[in-house]
Amino acid sequence: MNKKNLMTLADIAKLANVSTSTASRALRNNPVIKQATRDLVQGLAKEHNFKVNVTASKLRTQKTNTIAVVVMLERKSGQVISDPFLMEILGTIADELTKFGYDMLLTTTKTATHDWYSYYYESKRADGLIIIGQGEHDQRVESLASTKLPFVVWGTEIHENSYTTIGSDNRKGGFLAVQHLIQQGCKRIAFLGDINHNEVEQRWLGYQDALKEANLPIEHGLQIKTDFTSNDGYSKLRDHLLIEDQGIDGIFAVSDAIALGASKYLFEQKIEVPQKIAIIGFDDIAMSEFCSPSLSTIKQNTAAGGRLLVKILLNKINQQPVKSQLLDVEVVQRQSSRR
Amino acid sequence: MNKKNLMTLADIAKLANVSTSTASRALRNNPVIKQATRDLVQGLAKEHNFKVNVTASKLRTQKTNTIAVVVMLERKSGQVISDPFLMEILGTIADELTKFGYDMLLTTTKTATHDWYSYYYESKRADGLIIIGQGEHDQRVESLASTKLPFVVWGTEIHENSYTTIGSDNRKGGFLAVQHLIQQGCKRIAFLGDINHNEVEQRWLGYQDALKEANLPIEHGLQIKTDFTSNDGYSKLRDHLLIEDQGIDGIFAVSDAIALGASKYLFEQKIEVPQKIAIIGFDDIAMSEFCSPSLSTIKQNTAAGGRLLVKILLNKINQQPVKSQLLDVEVVQRQSSRR
């Protein structure tokens, strides 16, 4: 027993009358050790509630069995993450990692160090990295690609082969959203989102695809740069889209949060949704079903996404070849666009 | 340089022509080392981008500089966390911990081990534990109290001195919410929540306090056990509160998520909010401001809560005396209760 009277492997070994090497192997069920010895050691370990000191183990094996997850937050647009979408995917990742015996280290970009390679890999905090949200063309992610740190990004594939990304088929999502609005009879559809985000850019391309397909004009005046918050959805609609003048009849917001903000403004202005203006969001967060009118949206499969992120990263850590993947999306029609 | 050609302290020492002991002290700015030597070593470290191996450091110092955060999820009521409230407090904790140089290990209760003391403390994964949400009188938390693991709980103080909790003044919150409804003219106010949760129980006591103060009867038929989801808020209202029969004119929901679910049902039934029924929630999640009608609620100060959790835990780790604390709450009046 050491000073803090926590059992150590040596203690167990002594109790079992074997060497620490044998004890170690026995505990890990190494078949080279006689079954009887294994049983003995494992029994003693359980009896004395012995737990391997993972720190010592990490040092010796040079594996941390830990994955770091970085959530990219907007530094400017506000302190907290309001987007429930993040929480959902985070929850899945956490559960999936524990399933594979990995611990999960969580950081946001707000206060954390910027040199992820040094901080996590060189200093041996984690075996790999999951980055959620590429944000606005972030340089840090780009520069990781040249290091030995295995990592995966939730987002959109940008530079072929530069690094591995998992994400929804954003372009298709944008397309489906707008196609849906057009099917509901919309002719002049506004776009709310910030195309400096890679994912949003894709959704925006999808928006254009759908307009082109329907032979509708692409009007730049209807495309409003909007942050990922309800607040901005609200105020951009108020300040930049002069509803009457522009005569828009549909809104595609690149997140449900934005869409809810926009809805609020429409409600206040007593503009009927969906009769006068139909609206659709993106994400399918839990709240969307419960606002009034309920919000149509593009559903992202967060559970599948979280699982895939983990799987791909672990494969990468084990030197297996991996490639970027797109997850399918689908339209969820609710009241805000049904007419 | 070792095999993986990462710099090690010994390498730096060699470059600087000093012993590893000196190098170590120099790096950590130990004043016993001559300033010139310190500069030399630190310069070389920076130049060669050397980072201490935290694993080795942890092993030697017996400190992990890591805090584990456990998010208690309902195992039954569904897989994902829909409550944005959790994400907000989690974000604050993450940022606050990095500020103090700690890493944050995140787990949910869904898949994780149950013996937190063994898993985190005995195996040296973390120096302390933050538990978010006591859930339904959980036994695991209770049993931690007798171990050496320093931990803090977000929730409500239950057994005096048994362990340290930080949380909102839930009883006052419940009181304020219902008092507010009464001031708006409500006489028969329903309660939606599951009082098996410690926090909810407090809010429920506050509900009763307010009714008593106003000399209104406490009707058990108006108190409906409801899970922390919009879904359940919706269906419990539909199935158990026969609006016309009971003639309720106010609803206090113990979370905004529940309140939104309830609102949806009222909206569908074309029951006017707040004229016919006023409604108030709890939490003040970001969405509450953006539904229609916007949701009145009791605001919890998550930022202060997160900061306090970290501060108290670190104090505890440093053997300083700490005590449980209540955070103040306030009414945020919006459309759902303004009449």
Added chain:
DNA sequence: GATATTAATGCAATCGATTGCAAGTTGTTT
């Protein structure tokens, strides 16, 4: 100039588990 102080640095043990290699046992084959 000799000794007492103080300032800097180095030696070597330590944290606890893992593992290559050697050594000891037991069993098999001829």
Added chain:
DNA sequence: AAACAACTTGCAATCGATTGCATTAATATC
């Protein structure tokens, strides 16, 4: 009975940084 193979186990080094104690160098004191 010798020779060899197959099992089991132990020795001792290792992972990389930290730190108590000893030692050397520099400065002060008489």
